[in-house]
Amino acid sequence: VSASARPYHHGDLRAALLDAADTLLDQGGDGAVSLRECARMAGVSPTAAYRHFADKEALLAALAARHFEAFRDALAPAAASARGRAYVRFALARPGRFRLMFGPLLARAPAHPVLLAAANAAFADLNARTGSRDGALRAWALVHGLAHLLLDRAIPGGEDPEALVARLLGGS
Amino acid sequence: VSASARPYHHGDLRAALLDAADTLLDQGGDGAVSLRECARMAGVSPTAAYRHFADKEALLAALAARHFEAFRDALAPAAASARGRAYVRFALARPGRFRLMFGPLLARAPAHPVLLAAANAAFADLNARTGSRDGALRAWALVHGLAHLLLDRAIPGGEDPEALVARLLGGS
DNA sequence: TGTACATCAGTGAACGCGCGTTCACTGATGTAC
C-alpha cells in the first residue's frame, strides 16, 4: 500500500511528471501542457510538482533539455546524407517536441543552464559536420525550414512528405 | 456624442478589432490575443466581436489572411535576390504575424476560405519565380528555416542577423 | 535494540485570474407607406 499505490517508485515523481508532460506535448502540443494536468496524470496533488520544479517554465526547460540530448544522440550516428532526412522525420513524428525545442522557450535558455547546455551541444554537433560553417548553417536552415513548412502544411500539392524530402535533400 | 464617442466610425468595428488583434500579436505573440482584450481595446463590450466573427479562430483566420495579402504584395516587386532577405526581415520585424501566418492555424485554413485563398496566392507567388519547382521549394525552405532559427535564437554566436542573412543568401 | 528527533515529499484549501461563449435585451437606424 505504500509505494506501489503510485504509478512511480520512490523518488521518481520528477521523472513521472516529465513523462506526463511529454505525453501531453505529443498529443496536444505546447499549450496542452499544464502543471495541474501533469500532476493529475502522475496521480498526485496539483501542487506536488513544486517540490521538483521552481515553476512551469522550469519543467518545460527540463523537458526540452532532455529532448535535445535524445535528438543529438539520434542524429549523431547517421551518415551526413541521412541526417537531414532524420531531422525532418523527427519533426513530423513529434511536432510537439520539435516546436517546444525550437520555439520561444529557446530564447529563454540562458535562464535554464541545463537547457542551454543541451541545446548548444546539439547545435554544435549540427554545425560541426560539414566543411564550412556557412555551408553547415545553410544545410541546417534548409532542413529546418522544410520541417516547419511540412509541419504547418504550407507546401501546396499534398505530395507525400517523405518522398518530397528525399527528393529535395537527395544530394546533400 | 454619437459615432465620435468610439475610436472607430460606423461599421468599422470589424476593422478596429483586427487592428487590436494585430497590436496584441506584435506585442505578445499568438497567445496574447484574446477576444475580450480586442474588445477592450476597441472600447466595446466583451461580446461585441461575435457580430463580426463566428468565433476566435475566425478572427485569427481573417487576420492571417490580411497579412498574407500584405506579405505577398510586399515581396512581389522585389528582385529575386532581394526577396529572400525581405522574407527574413519580415519574420524578424513581425514575429507574431509570422508565427500566426505559418503556425498551426495554417493547417486549419480549409475551414476558412479567405485564409486559404490568401495563403495559396502567396505560396504560388513564392514558388512561381525561380526556374524549377524543386529549386523554388528549396529556396523557400532555406529562407523559411533561416527566419525560424533567427527568430528562436537557435543560431549560436550572436552574430548580427542582418549580416548573416546577407552572407548566406548572397548568391541566391 | 529502542527511542527522540529532524527532514522533507506530498497534501489540500484557497487566492485571483482571464478566458470563450450563450442569451435575452436595448436602442438607434433607416425604410415603407
Add this chain to the structure above:
DNA sequence: TGTACATCAGTGAACGCGCGTTCACTGATGTAC
C-alpha cells in the same frame, strides 16, 4: 411630411472552465544517540 415598423449592432449579466501559484499542514522516512 409624418408615422409605424423591422432590422441589427452592441450590451451586460451570467455560465463554466482551467490555470499557476501560495501556504500552513501532515505523516512517513531515516538518522543519531
